[in-house]
Amino acid sequence: MSGNEKMLITGGTPLEGEVRVSGGKNTSVAVIPATLLSDEPCVIENLPDIDDVHALVDILRSLGAEVDYVPGVHLRVDPRPAQGTYVGYQDASRLRASYYLIGALLGRCGRAEVAFPGGCRIGTRPIDQHLKGFQLLGARIEDKGGMILAEADQLTGTSIVFDVVTVGGTINVMLAACRAEGYTVIHNAAKEPHIVDLANFLNSMGAQVRGAGTDVIRITGRSRLHGTTYAVIPDQIETGTLMIAAAATHGNVVIRGCIPTHMESVTAKLLEMGVRVVESDDAITVRQAGPLRAVNVKTQVYPGFPTDLQQPISALLTIAHGRSNIEETIFENRFRHMDELVRMGARIMVSNRLAIIDGVEGLYGAPVTATDLRAGAALLVAGLMARGETEIYEPEYIDRGYEHIEDKLRALGANIRREKIRP
Ligand code: EPU
Numbered sequence: 001m002s003g004n005e006k007m008l009i010t011g012g013t014p015l016e017g018e019v020r021v022s023g024g025k026n027t028s029v030a031v032i033p034a035t036l037l038s039d040e041p042c043v044i045e046n047l048p049d050i051d052d053v054h055a056l057v058d059i060l061r062s063l064g065a066e067v068d069y070v071p072g073v074h075l076r077v078d079p080r081p082a083q084g085t086y087v088g089y090q091d092a093s094r095l096r097a098s099y100y101l102i103g104a105l106l107g108r109c110g111r112a113e114v115a116f117p118g119g120c121r122i123g124t125r126p127i128d129q130h131l132k133g134f135q136l137l138g139a140r141i142e143d144k145g146g147m148i149l150a151e152a153d154q155l156t157g158t159s160i161v162f163d164v165v166t167v168g169g170t171i172n173v174m175l176a177a178c179r180a181e182g183y184t185v186i187h188n189a190a191k192e193p194h195i196v197d198l199a200n201f202l203n204s205m206g207a208q209v210r211g212a213g214t215d216v217i218r219i220t221g222r223s224r225l226h227g228t229t230y231a232v233i234p235d236q237i238e239t240g241t242l243m244i245a246a247a248a249t250h251g252n253v254v255i256r257g258c259i260p261t262h263m264e265s266v267t268a269k270l271l272e273m274g275v276r277v278v279e280s281d282d283a284i285t286v287r288q289a290g291p292l293r294a295v296n297v298k299t300q301v302y303p304g305f306p307t308d309l310q311q312p313i314s315a316l317l318t319i320a321h322g323r324s325n326i327e328e329t330i331f332e333n334r335f336r337h338m339d340e341l342v343r344m345g346a347r348i349m350v351s352n353r354l355a356i357i358d359g360v361e362g363l364y365g366a367p368v369t370a371t372d373l374r375a376g377a378a379l380l381v382a383g384l385m386a387r388g389e390t391e392i393y394e395p396e397y398i399d400r401g402y403e404h405i406e407d408k409l410r411a412l413g414a415n416i417r418r419e420k421i422r423p
Helices: 025-037 051-062 096-109 128-136 167-177 193-204 236-248 260-273 307-317 336-343 373-385 405-411
Strands: 005-010 016-020 042-045 066-070 074-078 111-115 140-144 147-151 159-161 183-187 208-210 216-220 229-231 252-256 276-279 283-287 323-327 347-351 354-358 367-369 389-393 415-420
Touching (some): 016 405, 025 042, 025 236, 051 066, 051 074, 051 096, 096 111, 096 128, 128 159, 167 193, 167 216, 236 283, 236 373, 260 276, 307 323, 336 367, 336 373, 367 373
Parallel strands (some): 367 389
Antiparallel strands (some): 005 415, 183 216, 252 283, 276 283, 323 354, 347 354
């Protein structure tokens, strides 16, 4: 990505007030391709107005689906006219989740030709487990120079044991297995909230998916799925980012429309740091007045501490008293934001998957670059708490996953704006 904009933040203002969380990115990018499995129109609500959603809407249209998309209101997909099975490089490389088109198209019509996905460069990110799952369901897989061709005369239920816990692999196999003949069991499945949300969506179309949210998911395939209207769950990672931003600015923020039980590992970590976090049914209040304590963070699959919040919380830890160790166990290259934080005065040493952060009194504004979505979120947090002005280059990464983030932060009192960069 080489953007033509920069984001400008003058830090130091405590965030105060109320903010509403948007619909989940990682659930939306699974639910949208899943509409292709239906034999009738589906309406999806609460989708975030973000680039990943726009990219998928374009892809559904290119496949021939009839799509009515009103950002912030609904997405109506009539998959019946969709004849296409090909998603080329230019479309697929716009986002990681384009790989869900393989599972959805295989389930729908037994054929998918999809370019290798794009998405954030945070490691090698193989998809061997997805492909293994499709093969076990009876698909033939061919790697045709950057394109995956998956074909099956008939998908047949099977037993799949994932070698690693994979969110994308679990979702992709769920999609295909819904339309397979017979019974599929996925062992060592991922348990993230968006897996449960996708299962609820599929079940609302008449699928039979049981056990989502545990590590064994059982799916009875259906030859036909009906239409539905479904609202996706709130974004777990946006909620966590806002919690961290509130703490970082010594603010007082009520985050509404979230699911506090999805946030337990994050809430526990912030409490350990000395942040005040109060939960109610669908809101979390974060208030921070005193000094922050250093803590250790180890990323894990759900319900452990999410890798997607490792980057934002490491920005917060740069000003905590003492030494914090951050261990990234999910992706091998998710520390690229650390160099940028060092430009802003942070003291950080990185060795492979471990980062050691020694807290400093405060950060100062500097020009920095977002290297991926959550790196961008980390720089947002850092910019909000730094003295002076921070310029974030390539803020377009942030647009992939955070809906109207500048408006939301401005409403909480942040001094943030965007400018075009002159060529
Ligand atoms: N892995 C394999 N083989 C596979 C699949 C995964 O070895 O076939 C490995 C990966 O290399 C990684 C680990 O397993 O080391 C976990 O990968 P996973 O498949 O769970 O991640 P993903 O599906 O590529 C999704 C989210 C990520 C999020 C991770 C972990 C989407 C579109 N992406 O990625 O979200 O970090 O799960 O929770 O849902 C983000 O939102 O910023 C983001 C990167």
